[in-house]
Amino acid sequence: MIDVSKETALQLLRVMYAIRAFELRMQAIFRQRTEAGESVGALHSCEGQEAVAAGVGACLRKDDYQFSTHRGHGHAIAKGLDLKRMAAEMLGKATGCSRGRGGSMHLFDFKIGLMGGNGIVGGGMPLALGAGYSARYRGSDQVTVCYFGEGAASQGAAHESINMAAVLTLPIIYVCENNLYAATTHASRNCPVENVAARATGYGIPGEVVDGNDVLAVHRAASKAVARARQGRGPTLLEAKTYRHRPHCMVIPEHRPEKEREAWQGRDPIRRFEAQLRRENVAAQDELDRLAADAERELAEAVAFAEQSPDPDPQTVCQWVWAD
């Protein structure tokens, strides 16, 4: 049942539309550029995982912190990153949110608590711990969200960080996006338990498995975890079961069984939520069409801005890289 206001429901959908449109367009641009022999960097698409970012992002304040992964476009959009500066960053332009130096895996905007993605699997976890500790030290009620994959969940840094956050009762929400594969390794080959969330018991914190393709379920679980953290009651480990529509990244061929992919395509988070909105008479198809068209228009403006933006000046290559 839709247990949020119409305004919230449509906002969740708007964010999912924005992410999907962004992902599809970036895949097309990267494919085109690769074929033209241009250097484009890496692209890890989160197409199919939109409900996790949208559901969690809707529970956060602008001044809350968010640490992402190598698959972080959706997280950045849901935290409110300006689409123009985001598209420009993807294309390595001077107007990008990281001044064209970071690209896909380093979308950063301190003003909205967007503390970047990370090319190191599990690398965001100790950083999120620091942000959580900082909020506590300053007496602020800001919370920190730390996204990671089920592959990252078995990194030493993950265990150490969650353990310490639990010991110190820090305001951190750990969101494990379990999309079944770490690159090409099936979850069953790197995690001996079915649910990563089961490990919460060992940290002495709440753990919850949630359908990561159901945006309302994610929103519900994240609201609880955020409230708990903001009240000073400590971290939560959420595990969102989801699936990416695309291979690990643009240069790795598809290796997952066709039947499995088809089954997950049938659980597309956007199509599911649209159907639910229609079924429960929250919105009719024409209203959904308008929202989808708005997302496409905003994206087209962002990409045009990025394409027309200048490349960074080579003279400034060392600027902002180290103190000089």
Ligand SMILES: Cc1ncc(C[n+]2csc(CCOP(=O)(O)OP(=O)(O)O)c2C)c(N)n1
């Ligand atoms: C420390 C480290 N080891 C290995 C890699 C190579 N690598 C990049 S992404 C990835 C898979 C990560 O899987 P998961 O954490 O489940 O995230 P997903 O890609 O499924 O979103 C690997 C092994 C890396 N970037 N960093």
